[in-house]
Amino acid sequence: MSVTISPSILNCDILDLRGELEKISNADFAHVDVMDNHFVPNLTWGLPVVEQIVAANILPVDAHLMIADADRWAPAYAEAGCASVTFHVEAAAAPIRLAREIRNQGARVGMALKPTTSIEPFEEILDEVDMILIMTVEPGFGGQPFLSSMLPKIRRTREAAKRRGIDLAIQVDGGVSQQTIEQCADAGADVFVAGSAVFKAEDAAAEVETLRTLAASVCEHC
Numbered sequence: 001m002s003v004t005i006s007p008s009i010l011n012c013d014i015l016d017l018r019g020e021l022e023k024i025s026n027a028d029f030a031h032v033d034v035m036d037n038h039f040v041p042n043l044t045w046g047l048p049v050v051e052q053i054v055a056a057n058i059l060p061v062d063a064h065l066m067i068a069d070a071d072r073w074a075p076a077y078a079e080a081g082c083a084s085v086t087f088h089v090e091a092a093a094a095p096i097r098l099a100r101e102i103r104n105q106g107a108r109v110g111m112a113l114k115p116t117t118s119i120e121p122f123e124e125i126l127d128e129v130d131m132i133l134i135m136t137v138e139p140g141f142g143g144q145p146f147l148s149s150m151l152p153k154i155r156r157t158r159e160a161a162k163r164r165g166i167d168l169a170i171q172v173d174g175g176v177s178q179q180t181i182e183q184c185a186d187a188g189a190d191v192f193v194a195g196s197a198v199f200k201a202e203d204a205a206a207e208v209e210t211l212r213t214l215a216a217s218v219c220e221h222c
């Protein structure tokens with residue numbers, strides 16, 4: 001496992017989406033935040049836009065679905081060709097069935113936890129997913145400050161995966177920057193979403209490499 005950098009396009013220049021994706025073509029994924037104004041108090045884009053990002057073939061798509069009724073809508077994102085599909089466990093009635101459906105469509109599957117959702121009730125099903133996404137802000141908006149109170153949860157998730165011998169990816173999303181990425185990597189994260197940090201930088205590609213280097217310098221298992 002190596003360090004994975006997945007910049008969020010949430011606050012990029014949407015009128016030049018192709019140009020923005022090309023700027024970060026040295027990243028591993030494009031992190032695409034789907035919000036439905038029900039699960040979170042914000043609205044972004046849905047399947048037709050995501051399909052076009054997949055078809056542009058610039059970067060594999062890492063879809064972060066902040067939508068209600070994930071059971072109903074998430075498999076379509078895998079079918080659309082997203083490389084990775086992450087649903088929120090708080091929005092899924094049957095997370096195991098949903099995770100299997102997404103995997104059956106050929107995508108990697110992620111399960112996301114809001115800041116107040118604990119990992120412990122889900123330890124038994126860690127082998128049903130490829131990735132756990134630990135939100136380090138309340139989901140809904142970019143540009144929020146990193147919640148360092150989430151670091152113990154990252155650590156406990158990495159320990160649980162190790163105990164069970166599972167090769168689990170742990171993604172962190174929200175307020176990840178040059179100032180916070182090392183703490184996340186040190187706690188056990190290996191997949192890093194950064195929106196503002198990358199797209200507000202003068203040189204987005206250089207920022208991706210800086211974040212990668214900082215994370216790699218402390219990530220034990222990367």
Ligand SMILES: O=C(CO)[C@H](O)[C@H](O)COP(=O)(O)O
Nearest residue numbers: 139140142143174175195196
């Ligand atoms: O899921 C998200 C918000 O719910 C975004 O991926 C996240 O906030 C990225 O933006 P930033 O790096 O600016 O915090």
Ligand SMILES: [Fe+2]
Nearest residue numbers: 008033064173
């Ligand atoms: Fe996200």
